[in-house]
Amino acid sequence: MEALEAIRKRRSVRKYTGDPIPREDLEKIVDAGRLAATGSNRQPWDFIVVTDRKMIDRLKVAAQWMEKAGAIIAVVMDPSSRWWVEDGSAAVENMLIASTALGYGSCWLEGYTLPLEEEFKKLLGVPREKRLLTLVPIGVPAEWPTKEKKPLEEVLHWEKY
Numbered sequence: 057m058e059a060l061e062a063i064r065k066r067r068s069v070r071k072y073t074g075d076p077i078p079r080e081d082l083e084k085i086v087d088a089g090r091l092a093a094t095g096s097n098r099q100p101w102d103f104i105v106v107t108d109r110k111m112i113d114r115l116k117v118a119a120q121w122m123e124k125a126g127a128i129i130a131v132v133m134d135p136s137s138r139w140w141v142e143d144g145s146a147a148v149e150n151m152l153i154a155s156t157a158l159g160y161g162s163c164w165l166e167g168y169t170l171p172l173e174e175e176f177k178k179l180l181g182v183p184r185e186k187r188l189l190t191l192v193p194i195g196v197p198a199e200w201p202t203k204e205k206k207p208l209e210e211v212l213h214w215e216k217y
């Protein structure tokens with residue numbers, strides 16, 4: 057799928073069939089994440105791909121609808137980088153678009169603002185000094201929601217606000 061088409065098509069998908077996702081597709085998705093822009097090119101991240109059903113069952117306490125995801129990608133950031141939130145967010149958006157391009161549904165699930173961040177870090181073996189920016193469930197879509205977006209002419213300004 058062409059890049060602009062995938063960007064247009066991307067929506068937060070929260071219903072999955074439960075089918076597994078081939079490892080090479082998950083690698084492609086993480087690869088898209090690691091290629092994102094980062095402040096000073098620090099690339100202050102690690103990505104944990106969880107496919108084990110038992111672990112998915114434990115992570116789904118954050119959001120029951122993740123139950124049938126084929127995988128959950130935990131985005132782990134080094135907060136010593138000044139731009140860790142921006143860097144990680146760029147990686148997440150790349151992964152959402154890559155998932156769409158490959159025909160999967162995905163959604164951004166809050167992580168570092170979650171009360172469960174510390175519990176999830178322990179569960180996933182994340183070092184204490186790192187932060188869990190977000191969890192990104194990926195799945196074969198059981199539905200593709202539509203979500204209204206502000207029209208371009210409402211948000212686009214030429215030359216001045």
Ligand SMILES: Cc1cc2nc3c(=O)[nH]c(=O)nc-3n(C[C@H](O)[C@H](O)[C@H](O)COP(=O)(O)O)c2cc1C
Pocket residue numbers: 066067068069070119163164165166202203
């Ligand atoms: C920073 C951020 C945090 C989000 N956290 C959640 C979340 O915790 N749970 C959830 O279901 N969706 C979450 N979302 C998805 C948004 O609800 C979704 O992007 C928004 O409603 C627009 O819909 P769309 O993604 O289909 O365009 C989050 C999105 C962002 C960017």
